[in-house]
Amino acid sequence: MPPSAAPDGDSTKVWVRRILREVLAGREDPEGFFALCLSVLGHQETRSQYPSHIEPLRAANSSMHSVLTSIYKEYFSKTEDDELELALALSLVETKDYELSAPVHEPQLKQPGGRRNESGSVWPTSEFQTQRRSPIQPAEAASGTRNNSPQTGPSPKVCSPRTAVEPEHNADAWTPAKARSASCHQVMEAGDVDQSEKPKRPKKRRQRRKCAAQQVVGLPRAPSAAAPVLLWFRRDLRLSDNPALVSALKVGAPVIPIFIWSPEEEEGPGVTVAMGGACKYWLHQALSCLCSSLENIGSHLVFLKSETRGSEGGASLRALQGLAKATGARTVVANALYEPWLKGRDDAVAAALQKSGVECEMFHSYCLRDPYSVSTEGVGLRGIGSVSHFMSCCRQNPGAALGAPLDPPTTLPVPAHWPPGVSLETLGLARMPKRKDGTTIDWAANIRKSWDFSEGGAHARLEAFLHDGVYRYEKESGRADAPNTSCVSPYLHFGQLSPRWLLWDAKGARCRPPKFQRKLAWRDLAYWQLTLFPDLPWESLRPPYKALRWSTDRRHLEAWQRGRTGYPLVDAAMRQLWLTGWMNNYMRHVVASFLIAYLHLPWQEGYRWFQDTLVDADVAIDAMMWQNGGMCGLDHWNFVMHPVDAAMTCDPCGQYVRKWCPELSGLPDELIHKPWRCPTSLLRRAGVVFGQTYPERIVTDLEERRSQSLQDVALVRKEFGQYVDKRSGCDLVPLPPRLVSEALGSSHLDGGVATGGKQFLLPVITRMEFKHQQEDPDADAASNPYNAVLKGYVSRKRDETIAFLNERDFTASVMHEGAQRRERMESDQRRLEGLPRGPAPRGRVRRTPTAKDRFSVVPGGAVASLR
Numbered sequence: 001m002p003p004s005a006a007p008d009g010d011s012t013k014v015w016v017r018r019i020l021r022e023v024l025a026g027r028e029d030p031e032g033f034f035a036l037c038l039s040v041l042g043h044q045e046t047r048s049q050y051p052s053h054i055e056p057l058r059a060a061n062s063s064m065h066s067v068l069t070s071i072y073k074e075y076f077s078k079t080e081d082d083e084l085e086l087a088l089a090l091s092l093v094e095t096k097d098y099e100l101s102a103p104v105h106e107p108q109l110k111q112p113g114g115r116r117n118e119s120g121s122v123w124p125t126s127e128f129q130t131q132r133r134s135p136i137q138p139a140e141a142a143s144g145t146r147n148n149s150p151q152t153g154p155s156p157k158v159c160s161p162r163t164a165v166e167p168e169h170n171a172d173a174w175t176p177a178k179a180r181s182a183s184c185h186q187v188m189e190a191g192d193v194d195q196s197e198k199p200k201r202p203k204k205r206r207q208r209r210k211c212a213a214q215q216v217v218g219l220p221r222a223p224s225a226a227a228p229v230l231l232w233f234r235r236d237l238r239l240s241d242n243p244a245l246v247s248a249l250k251v252g253a254p255v256i257p258i259f260i261w262s263p264e265e266e267e268g269p270g271v272t273v274a275m276g277g278a279c280k281y282w283l284h285q286a287l288s289c290l291c292s293s294l295e296n297i298g299s300h301l302v303f304l305k306s307e308t309r310g311s312e313g314g315a316s317l318r319a320l321q322g323l324a325k326a327t328g329a330r331t332v333v334a335n336a337l338y339e340p341w342l343k344g345r346d347d348a349v350a351a352a353l354q355k356s357g358v359e360c361e362m363f364h365s366y367c368l369r370d371p372y373s374v375s376t377e378g379v380g381l382r383g384i385g386s387v388s389h390f391m392s393c394c395r396q397n398p399g400a401a402l403g404a405p406l407d408p409p410t411t412l413p414v415p416a417h418w419p420p421g422v423s424l425e426t427l428g429l430a431r432m433p434k435r436k437d438g439t440t441i442d443w444a445a446n447i448r449k450s451w452d453f454s455e456g457g458a459h460a461r462l463e464a465f466l467h468d469g470v471y472r473y474e475k476e477s478g479r480a481d482a483p484n485t486s487c488v489s490p491y492l493h494f495g496q497l498s499p500r501w502l503l504w505d506a507k508g509a510r511c512r513p514p515k516f517q518r519k520l521a522w523r524d525l526a527y528w529q530l531t532l533f534p535d536l537p538w539e540s541l542r543p544p545y546k547a548l549r550w551s552t553d554r555r556h557l558e559a560w561q562r563g564r565t566g567y568p569l570v571d572a573a574m575r576q577l578w579l580t581g582w583m584n585n586y587m588r589h590v591v592a593s594f595l596i597a598y599l600h601l602p603w604q605e606g607y608r609w610f611q612d613t614l615v616d617a618d619v620a621i622d623a624m625m626w627q628n629g630g631m632c633g634l635d636h637w638n639f640v641m642h643p644v645d646a647a648m649t650c651d652p653c654g655q656y657v658r659k660w661c662p663e664l665s666g667l668p669d670e671l672i673h674k675p676w677r678c679p680t681s682l683l684r685r686a687g688v689v690f691g692q693t694y695p696e697r698i699v700t701d702l703e704e705r706r707s708q709s710l711q712d713v714a715l716v717r718k719e720f721g722q723y724v725d726k727r728s729g730c731d732l733v734p735l736p737p738r739l740v741s742e743a744l745g746s747s748h749l750d751g752g753v754a755t756g757g758k759q760f761l762l763p764v765i766t767r768m769e770f771k772h773q774q775e776d777p778d779a780d781a782a783s784n785p786y787n788a789v790l791k792g793y794v795s796r797k798r799d800e801t802i803a804f805l806n807e808r809d810f811t812a813s814v815m816h817e818g819a820q821r822r823e824r825m826e827s828d829q830r831r832l833e834g835l836p837r838g839p840a841p842r843g844r845v846r847r848t849p850t851a852k853d854r855f856s857v858v859p860g861g862a863v864a865s866l867r
């Protein structure tokens with residue numbers, strides 16, 4: 001019996017006993033059993049009934065009974081505070097009533113009082129917050145081509161709210177000579193700017209900030225001829241909480257901030273699409289804002305572009321050596337990056353500079369935990385890939401304390417001579433294509449309207465979230481029709497916001513959101529995985545799945561990319577991505593499930609499209625998520641999102657679809673996610689013509705597509721039996737050398753162990769439905785008791801509600817259409833026969849539902865509570 005069919009009464013007992021037998025036979029994990037109970041019985045019932053369900057085991061198999069009991073106890077004993085503790089343990093902040101210790105390796109700005117201000121942010125509210133967002137042009141979304149986007153004028157202010165100057169102009173107008181003459185003047189002005197911002201900052205905070213700044217920035221403001229420090233900005237485009245910047249100041253010499261654009265080095269050895277179009281555009285704007293911020297404190301950002309590829313030593317190294325020679329710099333400081341190829345580059349740069357007598361220091365700040373310091377020692381490898389396993393590793397092997405965020409400096413000492421650089425435009429990051437007639441195709445117009453690219457914008461977003469969305473985050477973060485998540489991912493990616501700052505502010509928020517804090521653990525997990533599997537962005541981790549029968553249908557891929565699949569929820573999300581460079585996590589799951597489980601296209605296609613179009617495209621996170629979604633990662637998603645029914649969770653009234661697919665806006669709530677179910681009369685009234693105003697569905701039999709996908713997986717798992725664990729039925733993944741060393745008790749930091757070329761295989765989390773399908777490879781998806789299509793994403797109970805509503809809506813629509821047709825025929829007949837019009841139909845005609853309507857008949861009121 002499928003789990004969804006066993007919600008209560010005696011059948012529940014039977015069902016639980018059946019799954020318990022699976023556990024005893026070793027075919028199901030105890031944790032998996034508990035998760036299934038939660039999913040099928042729901043939270044309350046599991047809490048009350050679970051102990052009695054497992055009671056018979058107490059005598060028969062006491063050890064299993066105690067394992068199952070401890071899982072239960074651990075789960076239900078968790079309070080919000082425990083969750084918070086987990087997050088804190090991850091962050092390794094040594095707290096005592098929020099008095100933070102100094103970091104071990106990092107320079108620390110002492111903060112009198114030690115405690116952050118209530119609001120937790122030093123940034124003035126940006127215009128972005130108050131300025132109404134210009135509506136995205138839906139027509140453009142529907143046309144689906146970046147190339148056809150109408151050209152718009154210059155963007156509204158996208159630079160730091162401190163500067164009222166167009167960033168591009170600043171960058172253009174900059175010359176070293178101007179910098180020298182401007183810097184002292186600007187230092188004075190920086191003070192003025194601070195004054196003007198006074199009312200927006202809490203007073204206490206302001207005073208502390210001044211003290212802190214004076215401690216570190218008690219440096220000469222006049223140009224100095226001393227050997228300068230090169231401050232190498234990469235993905236840390238901020239002034240606040242920037243350890244490399246503070247360390248540069250501590251040297252007590254002039255600081256030369258630089259940025260080197262070297263796309264070949266970013267890309268790494270495989271196809272990473274590390275810098276897609278949207279990301280490059282963001283980078284351009286963020287650099288422009290950083291440049292303005294530096295100018296505000298009397299400094300300047302020197303841009304350098306890498307020379308021709310392939311010449312000896314690497315582009316960044318050559319640029320740094322040239323700069324060191326030209327300026328006499330003896331020190332280079334930067335914040336570390338963790339992509340293996342970038343770390344390799346940085347190690348080589350540091351070693352080569354060292355040889356020529358230049359010190360190069362890297363600081364940790366991009367993640368909460370340095371991924372190279374994470375170890376599985378004391379935890380083992382079971383459950384690897386899940387965030388709880390990762391957090392256990394962090395707890396078991398704590399690293400350096402995270403410390404408190406650092407305040408931004410108010411001035412930077414300038415050198416006597418600025419080295420020459422190129423203009424920001426020369427880097428070509430925001431270059432727009434041209435039409436044949438010479439006009440520019442401004443595909444980023446809507447991205448510009450949607451974001452404030454400055455560091456101030458990052459803090460404003462976070463602050464806005466912590467005042468509002470965070471209160472809905474725990475339960476409603478999946479909603480696509482409401483701003484319930486933080487939207488800080490691009491700022492985190494480009495380092496305009498440090499994760500430490502984010503964690504600190506989240507902890508300080510009135511509503512302490514454990515789920516939100518755990519998200520930072522996901523981010524760190526992704527970087528850890530990338531350090532373990534450097535080919536994560538292009539090579540499937542589970543060998544058999546490379547041989548899967550993936551589709552090569554380019555029309556399907558293009559329809560998915562352009563938001564023209566005929567499934568409104570998928571289309572709305574893909575259009576939002578195209579126009580704004582972002583969509584929330586839930587929608588990313590929906591579109592990824594659709595690409596993989598229903599279109600059978602390889603995950604790499606999804607990954608590459610995301611990398612090109614997301615403004616937060618992050619090689620580590622994107623690759624980990626797509627590998628998992630594509631069934632090849634360490635952590636199989638144990639669910640597949642249904643392209644229609646998932647809307648019950650994320651867009652129950654259809655507002656999200658109405659926004660991004662305006663051609664469907666006239667459809668009623670119940671049918672907007674499945675327009676093909678609409679009676680013709682309703683479609684006509686709403687102006688929907690399939691194939692003209694809105695695309696036909698590119699695949700129609702979803703069940704059949706899913707079954708095919710399952711059968712294909714069963715086939716390759718059978719074919720590559722050496723990669724399936726006979727006992728547990730789990731997939732086996734080749735272990736990377738670092739994990740082998742740890743498993744054999746030797747730290748990778750000590751050099752690891754030699755495996756003599758032997759490959760070690762590790763059983764990893766595997767979807768139950770795959771294990772079951774193995775027993776009957778040709779069975780269809782519907783008959784698989786572990787069918788992973790979680791329609792509402794929340795619980796099986798909600799799925800049943802959805803099934804009920806689907807049935808009801810469909811029946812009602814058919815009856816309604818039939819009645820209308822009969823009435824029309826009768827009245828035509830009377831007219832033809834010259835008879836007077838018949839009596840008005842008795843009873844109430846079914847009115848077209850509107851967005852304001854509530855569902856009237858809902859079992860248990862489940863859907864009503866969604867609204």
Ligand SMILES: Cc1cc2nc3c(=O)[nH]c(=O)nc-3n(C[C@H](O)[C@H](O)[C@H](O)COP(=O)(O)OP(=O)(O)OC[C@H]3O[C@@H](n4cnc5c(N)ncnc54)[C@H](O)[C@@H]3O)c2cc1C
Pocket residue numbers: 477485486487488489490492493516519520522523524526583584585586588589592610614616617618619621622623625626629
């Ligand atoms: C197929 C797929 C691809 C993705 N690609 C990316 C990507 O390229 N870049 C990216 O930053 N996120 C990616 N994510 C993760 C997640 O969707 C985004 O981080 C999130 O939607 C960003 O919105 P937010 O800032 O409002 O998130 P919030 O929910 O407010 O979370 C706060 C921060 O936590 C981190 N975070 C949240 N969820 C995850 C997650 N699942 N994994 C790792 N970190 C997480 C992000 O840095 C995020 O900004 C992907 C998810 C999926 C399913």
